[in-house]
Amino acid sequence: MRVQPKVIIHGGAGSSLQGKGGLESVRHSLHTIVEGVYSLLLSGATASEAVLQGCKMLEDNPRFNAGTGSVLQSDGQIRMSASLMNGASGRFSGVINVSRVKNPIELAQFLQSSPDRVLSDYGAAELARELQIPSYNALTDLRLQEWIQERQDNFKSTMAGVVAEPELAPSSNAGRGTIGVVVLDTYGCVAAGTSTGGKGFERIGRVSDSAMPAGNYASSYAGVSCTGIGEDIIDECLAAKIVVRVNDGMLLKDAMQRSFTEASQNHRDLGAIALDATGVISWGKTSQVLLAAYHNGEAIGDTLEWNDGQLVGYC
């Protein structure tokens, strides 16, 4: 029996979203990608296939801090992390701190069927070489300018401004970037994918939440992708916590509310998108802004101007 597909995606979270032209162009990017992923699902794509394609579209958009447009680390290099979890098979796979590939999520997808499912820098580079993936430079002028500015300021910021347009990043701490996609396919299966360039200006070897179950997790009941400060997401073990609560019988909206109440009490700076196998879509943030958009089977909506003081929303 076919079910109504659902999709929610995000392009990061942050502390400000200024400039109407900027807001509208972020909205246009997110809505176009949501529409593309939803069409794939309608045409029978599996949840994992739709997540892969959605993450690639977000990685390829230089506005977002993943793939092309990734932020630079303290040594001026780009190292990216991505993961994919197929809720039906219960398999998590990912790459940590990989360089010189266009779409880290493709490596994560390949590793779904590997006995070794999470590879870090050297191993991920070896895999890209074995798969004959062409070398790719993900650097954009904006990210280079940000890094040069920070170098001149002696790396005062602890992370980069990662909502990629200047009018959206008026200060160097305007956003916390990551991208993510969570879907329910027409076969009733859930999958989640997350990809990031990291915090920006971090120490070499720092590991992001995006390629951990803390930042990306799915089961046959629910899927979650997180964004925000990776250390905060790891401390909350946010994605896995929400999914396990749903697995154990809690409604998704209650699992989100409880998990975000805890995150707020612990003064975390993060956001997440989620959906469950019954078709409920949800989002949450302790940060001021969450760049998320969704298709609920009837229409596209987004959270760009969501500011009602609640920690969690759903539809």
Ligand code: GLY
């Ligand atoms: N959430 C992305 C990172 O902190 O690396």
